Structures are given as C-alpha cells and as structure tokens.
Amino acid sequence: MKTNLVDLSFHELETFLVGLGEAPYRARQVWQWLWQKGCRDIAAFSDVSKSLRAALAEKAEVRWPEVAREQVSTDGTAKFLLRLADAEAIETVLIPEKDHYTLCLSTQVGCALGCTFCATGKMGFRRNLTPGEILGQILVARQWLWDRESPLALRNLVFMGMGEPLLNYDNLLAALEALHHPQGLDFSSRRITLSTAGIIKNLATFGATGLGSLAISLHAPTQELRERIMPVAKTVPLDDLMAALNKYPLKPRERLTFEYLLLDGINDSPEMARELVRLLSHVKAKVNLIAFNPVPGIPYGAPDPGRVEAFQEVLRQKGLTATLRKSKGADIAAACGQLRAEGAAAATAQTP
Structure with missing residues (x-):
C-alpha cells in the first residue's frame, strides 16, 4: 500500500522526501499543500517540481477518511x-x-x-x-x-x-x-x-x-x-x-x-x-x-x-x-454519548 502523506509528521515527511532524493526543504512545500490548502491531488502541487510530483504519485497518496x-x-x-x-x-x-x-x-x-x-x-x-x-x-x-x-x-x-x-x-x-x-x-x-x-x-x-x-x-x-x-x-x-x-x-x-x-x-x-x-x-x-x-x-x-x-x-x-x-x-444522535458508527458498510456518500 502506498504511504499516506497525512499520516506522516513533518520530520517523517522530510525523511520520506530525502529517501526520494529530494532536499529536506521540499517538505515545507508539500506540508503546506496537505494542511493549509487541503489538497488531495498530488498532481495539483503546482510549486513542486514535476519530477517530485511523479515520484510522490508513485510511492504515496493523500488519503482522507x-x-x-x-x-x-x-x-x-x-x-x-x-x-x-x-x-x-x-x-x-x-x-x-x-x-x-x-x-x-x-x-x-x-x-x-x-x-x-x-x-x-x-x-x-x-x-x-x-x-x-x-x-x-x-x-x-x-x-x-x-x-x-x-x-x-x-x-x-x-x-x-x-x-x-x-x-x-x-x-x-x-x-x-x-x-x-x-x-x-x-x-x-x-x-x-x-x-x-x-x-x-x-x-x-x-x-x-x-x-x-x-x-x-x-x-x-x-x-x-x-x-x-x-x-x-x-x-x-x-x-x-x-x-x-x-x-x-x-x-x-x-x-x-x-x-x-x-x-x-x-x-x-x-x-x-x-x-x-x-x-x-x-x-x-x-x-x-x-x-x-x-x-x-x-x-x-x-x-x-x-x-x-x-x-x-x-x-x-x-x-x-x-x-x-x-x-x-x-x-x-450526535450529542454526548450517542456516537456509535452504525451502518458503515451499507452507507453510501450522500448529502442532506
């Protein structure tokens, strides 16, 4: 399974990127896309080099619940x-x-x-x-x-x-x-x-x-x-x-x-x-x-x-x-003590 980038701490992200042959400072760019901008598409990291985006897409993903x-x-x-x-x-x-x-x-x-x-x-x-x-x-x-x-x-x-x-x-x-x-x-x-x-x-x-x-x-x-x-x-x-x-x-x-x-x-x-x-x-x-x-x-x-x-x-x-x-x-059933996560398997994405 690909590495989920949102599971990584900042220093773990640095280490991950260094392992791809990148400089540690690249972590700051990727980190901002993940957390400040909330971007889930690695291809949209526009100020990150194409080569790094390609390497990231091969080894990692941005997976939210x-x-x-x-x-x-x-x-x-x-x-x-x-x-x-x-x-x-x-x-x-x-x-x-x-x-x-x-x-x-x-x-x-x-x-x-x-x-x-x-x-x-x-x-x-x-x-x-x-x-x-x-x-x-x-x-x-x-x-x-x-x-x-x-x-x-x-x-x-x-x-x-x-x-x-x-x-x-x-x-x-x-x-x-x-x-x-x-x-x-x-x-x-x-x-x-x-x-x-x-x-x-x-x-x-x-x-x-x-x-x-x-x-x-x-x-x-x-x-x-x-x-x-x-x-x-x-x-x-x-x-x-x-x-x-x-x-x-x-x-x-x-x-x-x-x-x-x-x-x-x-x-x-x-x-x-x-x-x-x-x-x-x-x-x-x-x-x-x-x-x-x-x-x-x-x-x-x-x-x-x-x-x-x-x-x-x-x-x-x-x-x-x-x-x-x-x-x-x-x-x-969203009040204190009412959470139970029923019906997850059958539920489908929907809006109210």
Whole structure:
C-alpha cells in the first residue's frame, strides 16, 4: 500500500522526501499543500517540481477518511460517518457556536471502557486510529465548511468523540504536534481539549506537553457509584484518579474541567451534588454539567430540568463554577454519548 502523506509528521515527511532524493526543504512545500490548502491531488502541487510530483504519485497518496454519510441537525450540528481504508468507521461531529465551529474528534474505532451510559462503549474496542485518521476528521470538516462558504471558521477541537484518547497516546501526540505546526493547521493549545474517562497512564505526560487542556469525564462523586456506571473505576479507583489530578500541571489561573453527565435518579440528587463539592475541594476545578440524552438500548433516562437546576445551584452555593452544556445534535444522535458508527458498510456518500 502506498504511504499516506497525512499520516506522516513533518520530520517523517522530510525523511520520506530525502529517501526520494529530494532536499529536506521540499517538505515545507508539500506540508503546506496537505494542511493549509487541503489538497488531495498530488498532481495539483503546482510549486513542486514535476519530477517530485511523479515520484510522490508513485510511492504515496493523500488519503482522507471517506464520508459515508452526513447528517445535519435542526440546530446546525453536522455529523459525519467516516469510512476508513480498512472499511472500519468512526463518527465526528461539527458543532456551531456563536462565532465559530467546534469539532468533536474520535481517537479510536469503538471503545474498550464500556461506560454504561455511552453508545460507543457498546461497540467494544476495534482498533486505534492513526495520526492521519485523527487529523483527517479535521480536513473533512474544514472542507465541508469551505464548500458551503461558511462565514464561521473551525476554531476549537475537542477529543471527546469515540474512544479514550489516552489509550491511543502515541498517535494522539503525533496528531497534536502536527496540529501545532505553524505551516500546517496551526491550532493554538488554548483551542484544544482532551477528555479522559479517568485513565492515569500518560496523564502527567500529556500535561507536561502543554499541547491542550484537560477535561475529566467524572459522572459520579463516589467510588461505589462510579464503579457501577463506569467500569474503568474498578482498575483506576476514584482516590487514585483524584491524587493524580491533584499533581496535574496547570498554568496560572487554569482549572481542570470535570464533565458530569446527569442521569435521572442515578446521580442527579442534591446529596450527590454535595458529594461532588467535597470531592473537588482539593483541586482547581470547574464543572460542566450535561443532561443525559436518551439512547436506544441504554437503561437511563433524561433528568428532570428542575433536578438539574437544583444540582447546579448546590454547586454554585458552595462556590464551585458550574455551567450547563446545552446538548446539540440530539435529533441526529450526535450529542454526548450517542456516537456509535452504525451502518458503515451499507452507507453510501450522500448529502442532506
């Protein structure tokens, strides 16, 4: 199989081109075509010599994930089912904000953690995504916006889609480094957030890179409840997770974001809110509350709005910053916990 150029880091691209007999500086030209211009046709690299284009075409290709299906919500959220080269599939979600778009990125096909409220967890783990497959989601989404001449640009990236990012750390790191390249996609670390379900391995290493902010999918303030709804808590107890987070490197005035999915009658009581305040009292924290979006086959219901408000008020009264995230894309199963990549084999490319 030909080398996929979007899977290569900048230095790997340099090495690849040197292997073709080219000078290392040629990598900068090719890199800009791949990332700044989003060009998939090697023959169109107009400022690259014909001989190099011919050599590249023989040995390499520019392969993006294939859009097998796209859906657009009534609120403007777009969800893409992307088919990969081996026919596996993932989903990525483009979310409109007031003055920009945010992209929710997947890092794995499926997920091994099996959180009981998450549709992705029911898929099980299939495999890790390559750096090019992670970054390819951005290229697809950006091209979709370009094609529609969107006045709003893609500005924020959140690794909150399918999979656990810290269990695909090497490929994630390669993707993050490419994201920051000034001649590439050139995303600021302030615009990138990684969400973990509570994996300690690679946690401090990621923090030391400064390549993005951290969010923790907590969803329960006690070990007993967390273990019941999130099996990862059996191998990473809550006390161990909080101890690791207490040592996590933060910039001045930076806080950790804790995501808390409110499940009807499970974790949405005022008592649970007070437990959460106690748990987070020793870390610099803010809480992002999310009302559960019902998913077929998942045994939970959406919380009563009054209970959501009461939960949030307890946190606020105790001095804890707590915002309620408005779910988007629920009508196309693009909201939090709803991604599952069904129907990839049968889906055909289509527009809404």
